Amino acid sequence: MNENFLVAEATAIQLNKNQPGFVKTPYVQDLVNWGLRYLKAGFPLHFQGPAGTGKSSLAMHLASQLEKPVILIHGDDELKTSSLVGEMKGFRRKKEMDNFIHSVRKFTEEETPFWIDNRLTTACKNGFTLIYDEFTRARPEANNVLLSVLEEKILDLPASRGQDSYLKVHPDFRAIFTSNPAEYAGTHTSQDALRDRMITINLGHYDRETEIQICQTRANVSRQDAERIVDIVRDFRKTRQDKNSPTIRAAIMIGKVLKLCKAHANTSDADFIRACFDVLKSETKNSINNPDQSKMETLISDLIKRNCSYYGL
Numbered sequence: 001m002n003e004n005f006l007v008a009e010a011t012a013i014q015l016n017k018n019q020p021g022f023v024k025t026p027y028v029q030d031l032v033n034w035g036l037r038y039l040k041a042g043f044p045l046h047f048q049g050p051a052g053t054g055k056s057s058l059a060m061h062l063a064s065q066l067e068k069p070v071i072l073i074h075g076d077d078e079l080k081t082s083s084l085v086g087e088m089k090g091f092r093r094k095k096e097m098d099n100f101i102h103s104v105r106k107f108t109e110e111e112t113p114f115w116i117d118n119r120l121t122t123a124c125k126n127g128f129t130l131i132y133d134e135f136t137r138a139r140p141e142a143n144n145v146l147l148s149v150l151e152e153k154i155l156d157l158p159a160s161r162g163q164d165s166y167l168k169v170h171p172d173f174r175a176i177f178t179s180n181p182a183e184y185a186g187t188h189t190s191q192d193a194l195r196d197r198m199i200t201i202n203l204g205h206y207d208r209e210t211e212i213q214i215c216q217t218r219a220n221v222s223r224q225d226a227e228r229i230v231d232i233v234r235d236f237r238k239t240r241q242d243k244n245s246p247t248i249r250a251a252i253m254i255g256k257v258l259k260l261c262k263a264h265a266n267t268s269d270a271d272f273i274r275a276c277f278d279v280l281k282s283e284t285k286n287s288i289n290n291p292d293q294s295k296m297e298t299l300i301s302d303l304i305k306r307n308c309s310y311y312g313l
Contacts, residue, residue: 012128015060021217022061025210031201035062035176038199044150044175046195049203053245054214055178058203063129071123071130074217075137075179077186081145085119085157085198100272120145124155127172136179136187150175150197208234211248219255227244228265229254231307236280240297246280253279267308276304 024032037047039062047055063070073084123130135143148154155167177198180187206214208230216226229251237245254275258264263271280300281293 012071012122012126014069015064017067018205019061019064021211022057023210023217025207025213027207028058031058031203032065032078033091034061035201036065039066039174039176043176044198045139045175046179046200047203048179048181048200050245050247051184052249053203053205054248055203056131059131059133059176059178062176063174066129068172068174069117069126069128071128073119073130073132073135075132077137079142080152081139082118083140084118085140085145085155086118086121087118087158090193120149121155121157121167122147123175124167124169125171127170132175132177134179134187135177136190138180138188138224140188140191140194143190146175147191147193147197150194188286190250205234205237206248211251214246215247215251216253220259221255222264225258225265226251226255228307229258232276232303233280235303235307237301250279256261265308267305272306273301276300 035045035058045059047058049055060070071099094162098128099139111160117125120130122128145156148156153173154271155169157165157167179190182189205211211230211234212223212226215221215230218221219229221229230248233246233248233251233254240246254272257275258272261271263269263275265272267273277297277300281296
């Protein structure tokens with residue numbers, strides 16, 4: 001008798017506790033300290049904020065500090081409960097050979113469905129840390145299974161799994177969620193009952209020193225260049241009143257272009273000026289045919305001159 005299995009089980013990753021490139025200013029360290037306190041107390045943690053405010057980076061760093069394998073889930077509109085829990089997706093193949101009569105060989109082969117645990121089940125069963133990134137991009141009904149996991153510490157499983165219908169969540173299991181504000185396209189309003197089970201930390205833009213250090217580290221530019229870039233982005237942000245205000249991501253983009261072009265943040269460097277215009281204009285909804293586009297260009301130009309002149313350049 002010969003049995004072959006075809007399965008695709010969820011894979012956990014082990015994060016390095018000393019994550020290179022993670023900036024630890026007092027502002028960030030305060031978030032990390034409180035996040036770890038909530039997680040170690042057994043509460044699910046939820047980072048909510050606009051795109052580009054470091055939600056995923058914080059989640060990954062906190063997970064690394066717990067020193068447990070990490071399971072990642074990315075929210076998606078097509079996600080179903082089975083995508084979290086598991087389903088009859090693989091198969092077991094069984095092949096038998098009957099050689100009772102020397103001159104006659106009889107083969108019997110059959111395939112039967114095989115249950116595969118998906119990521120939530122794997123994390124709950126083994127006590128891994130779950131990071132559910134952008135969980136509100138999944139439909140609320142897909143996330144209903146989380147209610148009993150986070151409150152009663154029980155995972156309800158389909159009877160087709162062939163084992164116990166209820167899985168007791170491992171005591172080491174921890175969960176970190178991230179989400180964008182509800183007004184973002186592609187997001188769903190999550191259940192009040194689910195949010196009530198989490199501790200939510202609302203993230204906004206970082207303080208100036210944190211943004212400078214992030215830009216300097218991620219773009220590998222000098223401290224002076226990082227300061228000028230961040231100040232331009234922060235001043236431009238003040239002119240925006242919608243969710244499209246630029247985040248630290250815009251400063252990193254400009255910084256990386258400067259590094260690639262071997263340019264510097266001053267008013268005589270054409271590459272620097274072009275990068276500022278392209279990146280900051282992409283943060284707005286203005287099209288090239290919009291009459292306000294010329295005002296936008298004037299605004300960016302003035303911000304560059306103001307911030308570079310401040311440094312005597």
